[in-house]
Amino acid sequence: xxxxxxxxVNNLYNLTIAQLINGDVIAAAVFLMPYVLFFEIPWTLxxxxxxxxxxxxxxxxxxxxxxxxxxxxxxxxxxxGRDIEKTVISLTEQLYPGKIQLLLVIDGAxxxxxxxxxxxxxxxxxxxxxxxxxxILPKWQRSGVVSSSNLGxxxxxxxxxxxxxxxxxxxxxxxxxxxxxxxxxSVVAVSGCLRVRNANETLCAAFQAIExxxxxHSSKTALSEFNMVNNISGAFGIFRREVLDLVEGWxxxxxxxxxxxxxxxxxxxxxxxxxxxxxxxxAICFTDVPDSFAKFFKQRIRWEGDYPFILFKHYHxxxxxxxxxxxxxxxxxxxxxxxxxxxxxxxxxxxxxxxxRIDFVIALLAAVYLFYFFxxxxxxxxxxxxxxxxxxxxxxxxxxxxLMPFFQFAAKINSLVAILWELVGAGxxxxxxxxxxxxxxxxx
Numbered sequence: 368x369x370x371x372x373x374x375x376v377n378n379l380y381n382l383t384i385a386q387l388i389n390g391d392v393i394a395a396a397v398f399l400m401p402y403v404l405f406f407e408i409p410w411t412l413x414x415x416x417x418x419x420x421x422x423x424x425x426x427x428x429x430x431x432x433x434x435x436x437x438x439x440x441x442x443x444x445x446x447x448g449r450d451i452e453k454t455v456i457s458l459t460e461q462l463y464p465g466k467i468q469l470l471l472v473i474d475g476a477x478x479x480x481x482x483x484x485x486x487x488x489x490x491x492x493x494x495x496x497x498x499x500x501x502x503i504l505p506k507w508q509r510s511g512v513v514s515s516s517n518l519g520x521x522x523x524x525x526x527x528x529x530x531x532x533x534x535x536x537x538x539x540x541x542x543x544x545x546x547x548x549x550x551x552x553s554v555v556a557v558s559g560c561l562r563v564r565n566a567n568e569t570l571c572a573a574f575q576a577i578e579x580x581x582x583x584h585s586s587k588t589a590l591s592e593f594n595m596v597n598n599i600s601g602a603f604g605i606f607r608r609e610v611l612d613l614v615e616g617w618x619x620x621x622x623x624x625x626x627x628x629x630x631x632x633x634x635x636x637x638x639x640x641x642x643x644x645x646x647x648x649x650a651i652c653f654t655d656v657p658d659s660f661a662k663f664f665k666q667r668i669r670w671e672g673d674y675p676f677i678l679f680k681h682y683h684x685x686x687x688x689x690x691x692x693x694x695x696x697x698x699x700x701x702x703x704x705x706x707x708x709x710x711x712x713x714x715x716x717x718x719x720x721x722x723x724r725i726d727f728v729i730a731l732l733a734a735v736y737l738f739y740f741f742x743x744x745x746x747x748x749x750x751x752x753x754x755x756x757x758x759x760x761x762x763x764x765x766x767x768x769x770l771m772p773f774f775q776f777a778a779k780i781n782s783l784v785a786i787l788w789e790l791v792g793a794g795x796x797x798x799x800x801x802x803x804x805x806x807x808x809x810x811x
């Protein structure tokens with residue numbers, strides 16, 4: 368055992384730049400370094416530049432003019448039970464002087480009795496507030512989130528439509544932060560910032576809290592500065608009403624959030640109108656994430672499998688002439704991170720195990736780990752300093768950062784499984800987002 372540890376440490380030492388004279392090291396490094404040099408390091412620098420750009424723009428931002436358009440919330444509900452009360456209270460008590468309409472669409476109301484009952488108990492309380500109204504829309508037979516969203520849209524009266532899940536809650540300035548962007552006529556939608564509400568309950572949830580902060584809070588803030596936001600979250604999306612009417616609402620099937628984002632971009636690109644999709648890190652939504660690793664991997668099988676399906680559906684429009692170069696590069700980055708990286712990580716790991724001695728493999732993977740841990744720590748701390756509205760909470764999870772590369776590695780391998788399942792078994796049809804008969808009968 369001691370000799371193995373000595374061999375690993377010795378090989379790790381030999382991986383330093385000064386010792387890159389060993390043929391094995393060079394062979395392995397040649398395979399790895401292009402990815403490190405041409406993606407990971409530039410990507411980290413890109414995020415850093417985007418965050419600095421956002422912070423400078425935010426500091427220069429003047430006092431907000433009084434712009435408070437009427438807002439309609441489409442709240443899609445299924446099996447939330449009394450948790451729906453938290454969502455309703457959170458939205459009713461927003462610090463927003465404009466009108467807020469709550470549309471609770473109860474999917475499968477004939478069996479979703481507890482959610483229906485909880486919604487009814489809140490109706491009078493909400494309608495008793497000034498500039499607040501609530502309407503319950505029961506769908507007696509379950510037909511999925513897309514059907515619920517389109518039904519709610521038919522009853523919406525607001526100029527701004529905010530689509531949220533029934534098990535979410537919000538900071539009390541969320542509506543004010545989200546709607547301010549629509550003073551700019553070129554802004555057609557805003558992607559809200561998702562935070563993990565149950566982050567302190569389990570280790571799995573804590574890892575996801577870090578992941579959400581890096582992948583959503585930090586990365587999307589940077590992407591937004593270059594008009595490269597490529598997905599408006601299905602759990603928290605903010606839209607100009609006219610835009611939803613132009614694209615005729617949500618489309619049936621899975622990954623409806625990515626599909627909607629792509630269709631909005633395609634519409635405006637083909638009409639050659641200037642448009643922007645903005646991400647606002649100050650418009651905060653809290654959601655519960657899977658509290659076990661089994662549930663997490665099952666959820667990501669659906670998410671990651673839906674991604675290549677939607678890309679294939681819109682492949683003919685992935686063109687810089689149609690989308691603009693910013694959006695086009697954003698799509699390419701997503702394709703690379705969601706499809707190619709999982710495959711590359713798997714192939715590289717297997718190749719090392721077959722090609723080299725185990726002590727060398729462990730040493731090389733240790734070097735890779737240290738590299739990722741360093742980048743992860745740097746960008747996490749920078750993001751906390753520049754963006755976090757809950758610095759103490761985010762810093763309390765610093766002790767988990769050494770384990771995050773392993774969590775990310777497992778997630779990438781799981782993504783590869785999801786992609787293969789989509790290719791072999793049409794995984795987008797194997798979804799809990801709608802009953803099988805809905806998925807079978809629509810055009811997907």
